[in-house]
Amino acid sequence: MVYCVIFVKQNYHAITLDKRDIGETDRLYTFYTLETGLMRVLARSIRKMNAKLPMQVEDFVLSHITVAKNYGRGTLAGAVAEEYFEELRINYDALMCVDIVRNVLLTIIEENDSDEDIFALLVEYLQKINALATQKKEKNISQMQWITNAFLMNFFALQGYTFDVSKCCVCKNSLEKKRNGFSANRGGVICEKCFSGNWYCYVDPDTVKALRVIQTNRFSTLTKVMIHSIVHKQMKMVVGDIERWVMR
Ligand SMILES: [Zn+2]
Structure with missing residues (x-):
């Protein structure tokens, strides 16, 4: 039997408030978003990546983030900073x-x-x-x-x-x-x-x-x-x- 998991991607205007390292390479971000308020999102393998994505979601950066969801919190699929402060x-x-x-x-x-x-x-x-x-x-x-x-x-x-x-x-x-x-x-x-x-x-x-x-x-x-x-x-x-x- 083949299982098919459908992810829905959603975009948000977000300000990074907090981040916590999880396991070897993941990180849990807390954003304050225009669309849903406070939101916690898992970023898988983000600490293995080159500096580009983590920089877009540094503390207090205002960014456009993309979150892939099927159930639960969802995972960070992309981010583009609008204001770095x-x-x-x-x-x-x-x-x-x-x-x-x-x-x-x-x-x-x-x-x-x-x-x-x-x-x-x-x-x-x-x-x-x-x-x-x-x-x-x-x-x-x-x-x-x-x-x-x-x-x-x-x-x-x-x-x-x-x-x-x-x-x-x-x-x-x-x-x-x-x-x-x-x-x-x-x-x-x-x-x-x-x-x-x-x-x-x-x-x-x-x-x-x-x-x-x-x-x-x-x-x-x-x-x-x-x-x-x-x-x-x-x-x-x-x-x-x-x-x-x-x-x-
Ligand atoms: Zn009085």
Whole structure:
């Protein structure tokens, strides 16, 4: 008896988020695709090949991939890079930033849940970080961190997690210009009177202002904003608090 296995080839717009070596020569890639969202694809014998195909699916490359499927995950049948974003892969600070984003995406996004807005946001984020990495300026490190936090806040919003930063999310009163708190669990920024205990993040007026800038401006216009290191530190705490709350 002759068995005939039919493979269907499908094309995707993909951003490589992760890769893991399997066995002697194979590799499992995790892509974020426009068409199906997060997708894991096996690349058979890819570590034996010349450098051409692996280069097309390096970490954070935007590419057109072809996947051959009969059942299960499917295997990588081809890839052509559209944007390499090569500067961000050779810049330590840029890599630190995109690695934070990669980990959040891999933790929160489930397989086969596509969202074209998240895909577009991710492409725009990588373009911004790559452009900042290309300039090789010292002050661009804080810009990269700012863009990364702004990306994550936009990403959380697209996932349906939005927070009140215009007033106290508990008593609804206007925020005084002094240190307040933030709690993802309570729904946003909390005034001093409603703030109790020490498990929330502290947010100074400049951090609240930065959170408002992110909420009220398009991501594409955010590169020019300059913020200082305490704001970065507090934004990082806010993003971490949201991430923990989302994963609760
Ligand atoms: Zn309050």
